[in-house]
Amino acid sequence: MNRRLLIVLLLVGISGSSYGQFDGGMRRRRQRPMDFQFDRAGVPDWETDAEFPNDVFTFARLRYNDYGGWGxxxxxxxxxxxxxxxxxxxxxxxxVNPDPVILDLDDPKxxxxxxxxxxxxxHGLGLLDEDVETLRRYIDNGGFVFVDDFWxxxxxxxxYRDIERVFPGREPVELPLDHPIFHIVYDLTEKPQIPSIQWLYSGLTYERHDAQTPHYRAYFDDEGGLQMIICHNTDVGDGWEREGVDERYFHTFSEKWAYPLGxxxxxxxxTH
Structure with missing residues (x-):
């Protein structure tokens, strides 16, 4: 694992002006190309320092083989x-690298x-024995995993059936609201439940009858270091994805909860 990035966040307020004006055309819903290449479709691009190409944060998404085969x-x-x-x-x-990446567990990168x-x-991660070993080694070497959007x-x-193989003998712990992760940059007053945008006008923030309470669970190492956060009964990613689709959704969920939590x-x- 490369050394952790030394980062200092210079914060701005969480008011609407911090994000700029809502632009309903910025992120239109569109068909995903089958090869998972992307165009920026309105998201601004920016340059990184060519002399220090590795001294940036790159958002990395894990591609796994779920049992249902639905991608x-x-x-x-x-x-x-x-x-x-x-x-x-x-x-x-x-x-920040403007171009996120997709990684497989067998990717040496x-x-x-x-x-x-x-x-x-x-629906399961479809982890083979070698995948379990790789993910465990990644985490033990200092990698952090952010799990999101299941109900x-x-x-x-x-x-749980898959992930308990990665953490044998350990159980996930529910994070209390006073845990620093909810306050370290933005001071969250509750553990948010962020629904998919199609639920916006239903009056509900949960997608299933047995998913009314959001859970933020974590796995820790022997020294108390947080290695994985599991956001269950909430959809942080939709708060990012759909910020430009509906102004009410942007202000109620994207701006208020999804970006501050992320x-x-x-x-x-x-930093830990």
Whole structure:
């Protein structure tokens, strides 16, 4: 694992002016190309320092082989990855790669990235024995894993069945609201539940009857270091992906919860 990035976040306020004006045309929903290449489709681009190409944060998404074969790993891609990278560049002094990456567990470059994102693991990750060993080694070497967007007890059980093989003899711990991860940059007053945008006008923030309470669980190492955060019964990635689709959704969920929480998680992971 490469050395962790030394980062200092110079914060701006969380008011609407910090994000600029809402632009409903910025991120239009569109068909994903089958090869998972992307165009920026309105997300600003920027240059990084050519002399220090590795001294940047790159958002890395894990491609896994879910048992259903539905490609759940690609949910919200590429919009969420592009938007979150842009907001990190805009709202902090962190040097950010404008181009997110997709990684497989058998990719030797995996260990060059200290932070990986896993989405929709509720149908299982399809981990082979060698995948379990690689993921365990990645985490033990200092890698941090951010898990997001799965709902209800059946999906939790599918995910847990896979991930307990990575953490034998350990159990995930529910993070209390007073844990620093909820306050390290932005001071969150609750553990947010962020719904997919299609639930916006339903009056509900949960997608299943057994998913009314958001859970933020974590795995820790023997010294108390947080190695994986699991965001269950919430959809942080949709808050990033859909920021330009609906102004109400942007102000209620993207601006208020999804970006502050994502920045908090990243900052905590990179500094602990």
């Amino acid at each position: 759940k790993w690609a949910t919200d891609y590429p919009d969420s990855d592009l938007n979150f990278s842009f907001r990190l560049q805009q709202l902090t002094s962190l040097k 995996l260990f060059d990235f200290p932070f990986i994102y896993i989405i929709e693991p509720g 209800g007890e059946p999906e939790w059980e599918f995910f 920045i908090n998680i990243l900052f905590y992971a990179m």
